[in-house]
Amino acid sequence: LGKGLAIAGTAAATAVGTMVAKSVSSFADYEQLTGGVDTLFKDSSAAVQKYANDAYKTAGLSANNYMETVTNFSASLISSLKGDTAKAADYANSALVDMADNANKMGMTDIQNAYQGFAKQNYTMLDNLKLGYGGTQAEMKRLLGDAQKLTGQKYDISSFADITQAIHAIQTQMDITGTTAKEASTTISGSWGSLKAAFQNVLVGLTTGEDMFDQSLDALINTAVTFGQ
Numbered sequence: 114l115g116k117g118l119a120i121a122g123t124a125a126a127t128a129v130g131t132m133v134a135k136s137v138s139s140f141a142d143y144e145q146l147t148g149g150v151d152t153l154f155k156d157s158s159a160a161v162q163k164y165a166n167d168a169y170k171t172a173g174l175s176a177n178n179y180m181e182t183v184t185n186f187s188a189s190l191i192s193s194l195k196g197d198t199a200k201a202a203d204y205a206n207s208a209l210v211d212m213a214d215n216a217n218k219m220g221m222t223d224i225q226n227a228y229q230g231f232a233k234q235n236y237t238m239l240d241n242l243k244l245g246y247g248g249t250q251a252e253m254k255r256l257l258g259d260a261q262k263l264t265g266q267k268y269d270i271s272s273f274a275d276i277t278q279a280i281h282a283i284q285t286q287m288d289i290t291g292t293t294a295k296e297a298s299t300t301i302s303g304s305w306g307s308l309k310a311a312f313q314n315v316l317v318g319l320t321t322g323e324d325m326f327d328q329s330l331d332a333l334i335n336t337a338v339t340f341g342q
């Protein structure tokens with residue numbers, strides 16, 4: 114019995130130590146990522162971080178993964194919006210949720226690289242979105258034209274912001290928009306993804322404490338209940 118208790122105690126200590134290490138590592142990443150968001154979005158940084166905290170249910174991503182993805186293409190997005198960081202925060206969130214929805218609905222696995230290509234006026238991966246368009250500039254122009262017919266808004270191929278909004282319009286028309294959020298509450302795989310993302314947020318919250326920990330723990334409990342159901 115004594116040996117058994119000693120082994121159990123050692124295992125518990127190891128588990129706690131691993132959790133603490135992961136928490137500190139996750140918080141270090143969080144600090145670095147929020148610093149990048151602050152630099153890019155300035156006064157609109159808080160809006161981006163709010164979107165990041167909700168990403169476990171809207172995009173199936175932890176806050177850290179959300180901010181990492183957003184910072185990869187936001188410089189081009191902000192530039193195409195002439196420095197309007199408030200609008201860029203909204204557009205970036207829309208684009209990132211569109212990426213997640215496309216991945217969940219169409220099975221796209223390299224969608225982040227596709228969007229980063231669009232930001233550099235490289236359209237070779239457009240066909241990978243499986244929206245019915247080939248990977249050429251002419252096909253991107255056709256997508257923009259089709260989106261204009263749907264929304265009445267003119268889209269400029271030289272504007273990365275316009276491209277993200279046009280893709281959003283096409284995906285909405287194809288009933289792709291909202292797939293991730295729906296699956297997070299109605300399917301096993303979707304709710305499991307949301308649960309894992311919520312747990313990653315708790316790791317950050319363990320180090321920060323206070324409101325961030327309370328909110329992340331509430332989210333974890335809610336996603337666990339959904340997954341259990």
